[in-house]
Amino acid sequence: MKGLIIKDLMCLKKQLVLFAFLVAGVLAVSIMYVLSARFGNIALAAEKMIADNQLPGPDVQKLGSLALVLFMLLPIAMVGDMANVFDADGKAGFARVAGTLPVPLRKRVLSRYLTIFALFGIGVVVDIVIAAVLAALTDMITFADFFGIILSAASIQSIYSALAIMFCILLGKNHLDLARFLAILTLFAGVILANLGKIIAVVKKIAASSSAYNPEASGDISFLWDIRDFLIEKWYILLILAAAVCVSSYFLSCIAAETKRGVI
């Protein structure tokens, strides 16, 4: 089974090289950003926003930290797409070889899920290094907050990967794009359903503000802080959710792989 994980990582090698470049880019841009937020133009812009009463002081700081949150999400989002492994296997005809190896089908499926955890580990370690550097340079966000965001982002990425594996096995090598789309769709549907009340409230406020000028409504971006705070503080919910999705999608994938022999 270990050999299959090695093979999966080899398939993602190209993507991991891109990932390395992206990490370097994110690190450079985010350092420039925090330095500017402390000493440069961003700091001046923030002061002006506060002086002009556009946003209150704490919101300006939160807005600044939100940009850093996005920077932290990028490396994990780019660390690897499991659908690419299915794509590479499909092109090579590796599923046929895999069927002749002394690895039971459920272990072949499990190896894909363990690859997710390997990628999860890579993403988390790299992001922790970036977070340590940034936390030392800024007071917009603490290392503990960064840590929460990293775990939240890695959990979301794991949920996507687990769903992508399941859909790839269910739909087969000829429908990988559809499998990716369905994985993203399921992920978004989950987020929307979990926040339906808040989303309706925000939409209502926006609708009200577009029909008549209402500075209170148009300036309300508190839902962004809710998302940010959720990612920082409630990371364990996403982690538990990721574990649950991985386990249930693993069992479903095993059933699908057993029924549709030759996919993995």
Add this chain to the structure above:
Amino acid sequence: MEEIKNVIELEKVTKDYGDFKLDSVSFSVPEGSVCGFIGQNGAGKTTTINLILDVIKRDAGEIRVFGETIDKNSAALREDIGVVFDEMGFHEFMTAKDINFMMKHIYKNWDSEMFFNYLKEFSLPSKKKCGSFSRGMRMKLQIAVALSHHAKLLIMDEPTSGLDPIVRNEMINIFRDYVVEEDHTILLSSHITGDLEKLADEVVFIDKGRIVLAGNKDELLEKHGILKCKKEDLAQVSTSLIVSTEMSSFGAEALVNDRRAAAKLYPDMVIEPAALEQIMIYYVNRRG
């Protein structure tokens, strides 16, 4: 007398795809033999091999490998099976070194030294991406992988198709070396009967999902013959002896299933030995 052990045994194995059915297939492959699995394209050779490897599930019947049923322990049994397909199956970006690294974490008995020795013997580069290999090189790489975990059974699906005669001959020599060890067995599927005539001890002939002939190759060749006569003389020949006939402007030819009996009954007619290819063609035409 020592009992002959069968490495592969199929009993009334059935797989129905709707448009194609592998119908109650039964045959066995004795230990230490080379079994040629012949039949035209689409006859059911690959389906049978996939069933033996438990890559696909059978609808009915029993399959035993090394005396054990494949139902629960197919993965463990595959430790002792080397498989070669008509297409490589490894990712084009992989080098032989990468494959060695992957396989040594998969097979318990993987022998890296043996693998690199085979690469040397087959003149295969270890650091070059296998996507740049020729067809012959790709097949040799598969054989090196199949042989480097001390497999006792080699299952090959059309390994020589599309190869030039020199590479084909090289590969046949590799297979010959492999079966020198008395517990090594080969199941070799091919529609190139010339290769099998050189190599096989046993022959299983499948057509339209059914086993048409199975047995010792020399006995089958000895038994069958091509009877040549005038068209009008063919009517004298007992229909129970004739597998099928072929007419031409020069006369008639028929494959007979008992050459000696035919020679005794019809001493004036010419009966020549039949090649495997001819046997295959006449049997296929029988039902056509």
